[in-house]
Amino acid sequence: METHSKIFRPGMSPREIVERARGLDGVAITCTGMRDAGQSDFKNRHRIHDLRTLAPFYEEMNLFSSECHGGARWHVGIMNRKESPFEEIEILRQEMPSVLLQTLIRETNLWGYRPYPKNVIEYVVANVDIDVWRCFSFLNDIRNMRAVAEVVMKRGRLFQPAISFTQADWTTDEYYLSVVHDIVDLCGGTDEIILCIKDMAGVGSPERIRTLIDSIKQSYPELVVQYHRHATDGLAMPALLAAAQAGANILDAEEDSLTRFYGQAPLLGLHAYLEESGIKVLLNREAAEKAVQKVREWIGHYEWAESPFKGFDHNVTRHRMPGGAFPSSFEQAEKGGFLHLMPAILKVMSLYNRIVKYFDVTPGSQITWVTCSGIVNKYDKEKGLSGVEHVIKLLGKFVDEKGQDFSAMEPEEQEELLTLFRNAPGDFKNLLLGGYGKLPMGWPDEWVYQSAFGAEWEERLAERKELSPLDTLEPDDLEKIRSDLGVTIGRPPTEEEFILYLMHPKDALTMFEFREKYGETPFVLPTDVWREGLKNCKDKVEFDLWGKPYCIELVSIGSEHEGLIHVVMKVNNKTRVYTVETPRAKKAEIRMAQGPDEIGAPINGNVWRIGNSDRGTLKSGDIVHKGEEIANLEAMKMENAIVAPFDAQVVEIAVRLNDSVQEGQLLFVLKRLE
Amino acid sequence: MAEKIKKILVANRGVPAVRIMQTCRDRKIPTVAVYSTPDRLSLHVMVADSAVHIGDAPPVESYLNMDKIINAALEQGANVIHPGWGFLAENSQFAQMVMDAGLLWVGPSPRVIRLMGDKIEAKKMAIRANVPTIPGISDVKDVDQVREWMKNDEVSFPIMIKASAGGGGKGMVKVERDEDLANAISQARSEAKKAFGDEKLLAEKYIERGRHIEVQVVADEHGNVIHLFERECTLQRRNQKIIEEAPSPSVNEDLQREICFTAVRLMREIGYTTAGTVEFIFDSSTKRFYFLEVNTRLQVEHGVTELITGLDVVGIMLDVVQGRPFDFFQSDIHPNRWALEVRINAEDPRTFSPSFGTITRLQIPHGPGIRVASGVYEGADIPPYYDSLFMLLLTAGRDRDTAIRAMDRTLSRNFRVEGVKTLAPLLLSIIRHEAFQRGDFSTRFIENHMDELVSMFKEKDSQDEVLKIAKYVAEISALGPQEWM
Missing domain, CATH: 3.10.600.10 (pyruvate carboxylase f1077a mutant domain)
Structure with a gap:
């Protein structure tokens, strides 16, 4: 059967997958059409209703894998598309059973934005049915990957550790080799993993990529290497060719009809380019062409989701905004009314990332974005555009002219720098205090701490952690969270609902409410009707x-x-x-009873008595005793006594005699007597 | 009394009013409906030949307003009043007023109603007719008196406090513990006063795991008292029946014969006429039954008896009121079906809290073995002032399993109500429950199995799901793309 001729398919052991990848004559392709393509150029709005139409072609394309899960797709699914990632997996498993499904996971941050305790990580990873787990750290702090790696490898699924790549003076081959060394150590060798080089901003110049892969391959000739690259700088194709020539075994690409500016390279073009250059590509081109064509049937429904900032941007090599963050950042700027400040923000980012060094990818890219857009907005609000120009000049002088020598700055400039990060987000401050793990090039200079924390900077600095959050975060009480969720939604949650809630509690609840009300809507309506009716x-x-x-x-x-x-x-x-x-x-404002001190109506009915027959009507200020009847509701000729749950003083009577009330409506506010 | 019915006024609304008018139509007897303000466009008004507005929503102003009802009959030229069930059906004063106004009353005489309406008197009468009764005391005054009785008669909790004038579960409170006694007495008293205008109470031993079996009796004015066999009405929630069936799966043939003839003996002793029911509580562990009460009216569940016997109980009542002797004997009554009835109440099936509003969509079931008695139509309102019952679904078949299967089909595939919540999911869970199917249940079945029954509710139904989708399409069509997208 066709299925069994597939080189890679679900159910294979990691070792078998790795062996087959090593034996490839040429390169295989991971298609990002179902995740990163949409994330980078369409704000992750591509609905499974449309993506599933590609699945029958993927089934035939001889892909290494389909990246269809994780990254921000999880969260956007819950917030915006109202689809659960579990439902997506279920659909895809059915429609393309012999394709490896791949996710992107942010080590301890999983599919959220801050570190989760170890027991949450283990629980979640063990309950998601994914074949290939690409895991990255925005700090390249490999210690943080341990929990994910252990569970994935124990489950017999393929772990794909990624090194976060950027091109800077400090990101040398030597540096990356030390990261790879840590990875190989963590994973017990090179036989059961595939290494990913994650060029999430699309900044690797072809020659830089060639030498990096070459040096990794020289140190670890058996290591299977996959190159993931965004197209932002306009140099994706030659960089991918360089990677393949240097020995990369797998490359990421997306349907040509999905490509815009910030996602991956076009699949058919890449295929032609590599083959012409003498590198074989494992791809059923005919099926791939059909997938590319299929996309054109629905991609027009997503024009509204495209980035307002069009075209490649070679300056990404300086500001380093990752492809996956491009559309959402511009969307925020547009909604916030500061789209015109974007060039300034990108400029500040390009200076900021030389002061606090880490990799601009989630959650680092969010920290960078919020911190830098916050600084620019603050200057704009206080001093207008000249203020914005001023802060760029100040930072430029500090970084470029003075080589970050704080003492070389004028006293008033020092003073200004010392307040620069005062309003930075809590996540930025948490980062400085080691909440996410170690920074790749060490901690920033002390003035950054002074700037962020003000007078108490020394105390806070003393709290800075050197350990991985895996070792410092207290475990969550999962059973308690589960039962709390049950109370909130009024029924026991499903396993999937519980996990969604663990990741993003507030947004998950909103989604459950939506689904309660609108049921299967997200899966059955075509996108134009979904969006416009x-x-x-x-x-x-x-x-x-x-x-x-x-x-x-x-x-x-x-x-x-x-x-x-x-x-x-x-x-x-x-x-x-x-x-x-x-x-x-x-x-019509109906107040509902909330909390133990507010007494609500147990049923829909009529308030025919407030108080009881013995003492007559109650009023505010009266004292009532536990078990005493305080009101009576009549519904369909039956009486229902409302009794005081404890000794209390009546603070407020929220209804009048003969009012119709609905179930749960506030009747009394009581104050408990001690 | 050989006066013929010229025109009949039905002093009721909803299901009973419509049911009675159907038999009247069979006999080509013109009907008059009465209605309160919110019932102006209700089904019973549409089914009748003419209709009279008798007052505002509260029952005391309309369906309990005796003068207005009698005046309406006189004005419309009706010479007969049928009270249906509920409202004034067991009000001896009203029966008397009807007769005093020169009209025929479809029901037993005011004397019998009064006698049987007083639980204490009824019990005395039962004892006189050698019918077994539950240990208890009448005319409850206070807590101490109840405690003393319990001590003397060696009765232990739980006990029941009941309105002497009661029925239909109103003014009935079960007491589990001594501490609750005082509250229970005052609650029962207050409900009794409100529902029946009489605060007299009685206290009785509570029969645990009791079953509720009743016998349908009909009697003419010529001394013929005939039973139409028994009904099982054990399944109740809050002391109100929700599923009834005939015959009873609880009794064998000997017991059936004994219970039916006991009922006939009592009714003969009372001097009962027209249709009525003798209710018993059956202790399944000891196989003993005790007299509970006599219902001096047409009952909600009369339909199951009609299905197993082929008789029309309402028609029999109309014959009796015209003084006709029965044209059948006891030996002519041969039930040869099993029938099941479920009550479709507008209530939340999980909490029983009433759910009033407009029935926006109503799909009335049909198919083999189904009988429907509806008080509403699609688009009708269910107002908050009256009983939550708006439809009865009945099925019949050659045996109990067949009747249950037909009911399952009816509730799960055929019947659909939108706009208000109904008991239907709970009813379906009950008839699918293994204990119900075995015939093993008590009056506490629902409270004891509630969680299990709720867990059997069908999670999703594609008809409901598509409406959720349609709601979304409607909203987005009206409002355009949303911020959250």
Whole structure:
């Protein structure tokens, strides 16, 4: 069968995968069309409804793997697409059963933005059905990868440690070889891992990449190397060729029709370029062409998600914003009304990253972005554009002219630098204190600490941790979190819901609420309807749900009246009227009881008595005793006594006699008597 | 009394009013509906030949407003009033007023209603007819009196405090512990006063794991008292029945014969006429049954008896009121079906909290072996002022399994209500429960198995799911792309 002729497929041991990769004549391809392509140029908005149409072609393409999971796709899925990554995996497993599914994971930060305790990491990694685990550290602090590596390798899945790459004076071959050395140590050799070089900003010049891979291959000839590269600087193709010539075994690429500026190189073009250069590419080109063509059927629905900042940007080699952060940063700038400050922010970033050295990739790139855009915005607000120019000049002088010699700056310039990071985000301060792990080139100079922490900088500096967060973070009480979640959602959560909640508690709850209300909507609606609805009379959307056909047809949309719009639709030929509240709808404010001191109505009903027959009506200030009836609700001719749960003073009576109340509505506010 | 029915006023609303009007239509008897303000467009008004507004929403102003109802009958030229069930059905004063106004009353005489309406008197009557009764005391005054009785008669908790004038679960409180006694008495008293205008209470031993079995009896004015066999009404929530069936799976043929003839003996002793029910509590461990009460009216669950016997109980009531003797004997009654009824209440199936509102979509079930008694139509409102029952679903088959299977089909595939919550998911869980299917249950079945029953609720249904999708499409079509996207 076709399936069994696949060189790489799920169920193979890591050792077997590595052996097959070593034996490749030429290179294999990881297709990023289902994750990084969308993240880098479309804010991760590509819905599984569309991506799954590519799966039958992936099944035939002879890919090394499909990167379809992780990075920011997880979080954006929950926040914006309302799809769970578990549901996506389930769909893809069904539609392309013989393709290795690959994720991108941020060591201790998993798919979130700050370190999780070891027990959370182990629990989550053990419960996600992924074949290839690409794991990176924005600090190249390999210690932080231990928990992920252990669980993945124990499960018999392929661990793919990544070194975060950037091109700077301090990122020498020697430096990277020491990182690779740590990795090989952690993973017990080179037989069960594939090393990834993660060029997340797309800054590696072809010759730099050639020498880096060459030196790694000389030290570890058996190590399988994969090169992941964004296209931002415009040099992706020659860099990928250089990587292949230097011995990289696997390259990342995406459908040509998905390429814009900040994602990976175009698959078909890369195939042609490498083959012409004498390097064989493991790829069923015919199937790949069909996938490229398929994308064109739906990619037009995502124009709104593309970055407002168009075109390659060779200056990325200085500001180093990673491809995956490009669209979202520009979106934030647009929403925040400071798009015009972007050139200044990128400039500040290019100076900042020489003062505090780490790799601009999640969560580092977010720290960089929030810190630098914060500084620029603050100067802009206080002193206008001249202020912005001033701070760039100040930093330029400090970094370029004075070689970061703080004492060489004028006293008033020193003073200004000493307040530069005062309003920096908590994550920046946590980074300085070792909360994420060790910085690759050591800690920044003391003036940075003074600037961030002010008078108490020395105390805070003394708290700085040298250990990995894996060794310092207290474990979470998973069973308690699970039962708390159950209380919040009013039912036991599924395993998947629990994990989503562990990663992003607030956003997961919002998503559960959405799904409770709108069910399978994210999986069945085509993207134009998902985003815009139906527009004209007789517009309809047809879909299958659980094996049966359905059709929703628009009849009419009424005009707004007192904040309400009536929409008439035919749902499977039956006419239905929907009343939609606009943001202007008047909301009848009903206060719901919250917390133990607020007594709510146990049922829908009528308040026919406040107080009880013995003492008559209650009023605020009265003392009531535990077990005493304080009100009575009547519903469908049955009486329901509300009793005081404890001895208390009545603080407020929130209803009046004969009010209709709904279940949970606030009746009394009590103050507990000690 | 050989007066013929010219026109009948049905002093009720919803399911009973519609049910009675159906038989009237069979007999080509014109009907008058009465309605309160919120019921102006309700189903029973539409089914009737004419309708009279009798007051505002609160029952005391409308369906309990005796003068208005009698005046409506007189004005409309109706010479008969059928009270249905609930409201004024067991109100002897109303029965008397109807007769005093020169109208025919479909029900037993005011004397019988009064006698049986007083639980204490009813119990005395049962003892006189040699019918076994539950140990208890009448005319409860205070906590001490109850404690003394319990001591003297060696009765232990739990006990029941009941409104003397009660019925339908109102004014009934079960007491588990001595500490709760005082509260229970005052709650029962208050409910009794409100529901029946009479705060007299009685206390009785509570039969644990008791079953509720009742016998349908019909009697004409010529001394014929005939039973139409028993019904099992054990499945209750908050003392209100939600599933009934006939025959009872709890009794064998001997017990069945004994219980039915005991009921006939009592009704004969009382001098009962028209349709009525003798209720028993059956202690399944000792196989003993005790008299509970007589319901002097048509009952909600009369339909299961009609399905197993082929008779029309409402029709029999109309014959009796016109003074006709029965044209059948006891030996003519041969039940040859098993019938099941579930009550579709507008309630949350998890909490039983009422769910009123508009029925935006109603798919009435159909198919082999199904009978539907509805009080509503698609688009109708369920107002908060009255009973939550709005539809009865009945199924019948040659045996119990067949009837249960038909009910499963009815509830799971055929029946659909949108706009209000109903008990349907709970009812389906119950009839699918292995203990129910074995016929092994007590009046506490639902409270004892609630978590299990709720866990059996079908998680998702594609018809519900597609409506969620449609709601989304409607909102986005009206509002355009959203910020969160």
